[in-house]
Amino acid sequence: MIFHDANVIYEAMRLAIKSGDCDRYVTQLYQVNHLLYTAMLQKSLKNGTYKPAPGNKFVLKERGKTRFVTNNSMADKVVNHIICDNILTPCLDKYLIHDNGASRKGKGVSFHRERFEKHLRDYYKKYKTNDGYILLGDFSGYYANIRHDICSKVLAHFLKRSDFPIEDLKMAWKILIGIFETFRVDVSRFSDEEIRAMYTGKVDAMLNFGVDENLLTGEKFLNKGVDIGNQASQNIGIVFPYRLDNYAKIVAGIHGYGRYTDDFYAIADNRERLNNLLENFKAIAENFGIIINERKTRIVKLSSFYRHLQNGYSLTDTGRVIRKINQKSITRERRKLKAYKRLLDAGKITLDEIENIFKSWICGNYKRMSHRQIYNISQLYISLFGRKPKWQKKQRKTRSRLRWLMEHSSPTWN
DSSP: GGGOHHHHHHHHHHHHHHSSTTTTTHHHHOOOOOHHHHHHHHHHHHHTTOOOOEEEEEEEEEEEEEEEEEEOOOOHHHHHHHHHIIIHHHHHHHSSTTOOOOOTOOHHHEEEEEEEEHHHHHHHHHHSOOOOOOEEEEEETGGGBHHHHHHHHHHHHHHHHHHHHHHHHHHHHHEEEEEEHOOOOOOOTSSSHHHHHHHHHHOOTTTTTTOOGOOOOSSSSEOOOOOTTTTHHHHHHHHTHHHHHHHIIISOOOOSEETTTTTEEEEEEHHHHHHHHHHHHHHHHHHHHHOOOTTOOHHHHHHHHOEETEEEEEEOOTEEEEEEEEEEHHHHHHHHHHHHHHHHHTTTSSSHHHHOOOOHHHHGGGGGGGHHHHHHHOOOHHHHSOOOOOOOHHHHHHHHHHHHHHHHHOOTTO
């Protein structure tokens, strides 16, 4: 059994340490005593005393959204690596469509954006025109509204079809049940009628934020929602709406369809086809307890300007895909640089840390930015901190074009 194999536990612990914050005391403690902790975790898994802990929840504010993020203990992170890397991921991955690109090996945001642009070009190659439509959709409160009973059936359906040893599957299922118990939300302060309404309606992810702990007595729990930050939630998030993906690709036969967690798109030559797809999506989503965001879900022309995953796109009548970064991302980064300057003056952050943050941001976004945008934000950095970003030898070669764009203005600018 893989859960009793010390080599598997040790490798999972190595990955957990690598993915964690190396400056934290707990991570360093595990790194120093990894053999001892491997033996202790192996013993608890063998005698059945291991039980997942709820973890520590902290509030994260990003782009105007406030959400809870869970930080699990090192032991839980190790077990999550074992169950996800060795059971869930290999079991689920082969049943996912190719254009489901979130949290999968060899894929990610860049992959999804490339597939999105390819689908736009494929449409033009097929119809020789940009006179088409695109459905852009979004799930409302996705992670906070995943029902445990329905999700458990989905996972059990795929686990039963796997060829893993029955002992490993039983152990994996037992741990998954324990993980779902840590996802439960304390709703002791609500009536039974209100709790029943929560199962069919939308639940706010910050339901217990700022609530007096004396009201959270543990008498009633809502079996709904998964924790952001737990590795098992990544597998759950990409597989849970698999029926929607299969319907779009197989039943509706839409080649230009893709999904990135709770964002999806579909491309077709007429609006009626996408309207029918959306109506069927709503019916399937209702059975799964998924809420489609009516405000963000829309059908627009391919020739218009629309946004997907923080990028702006448009398909021209010559087949060219126009791609632009969301201006709000640049504005947000300019504000951050000014905030970093205040922290630097207060001695709360070093210039090297600021430089690494800025280089990481611009390297990930410069291909979607105009020459003027790259130059302007680079000049802001230089004016604030009095020096140009320094590049290592290997970075100078791979980022030569970016470095030139950061340092030179265009002669055509007024």
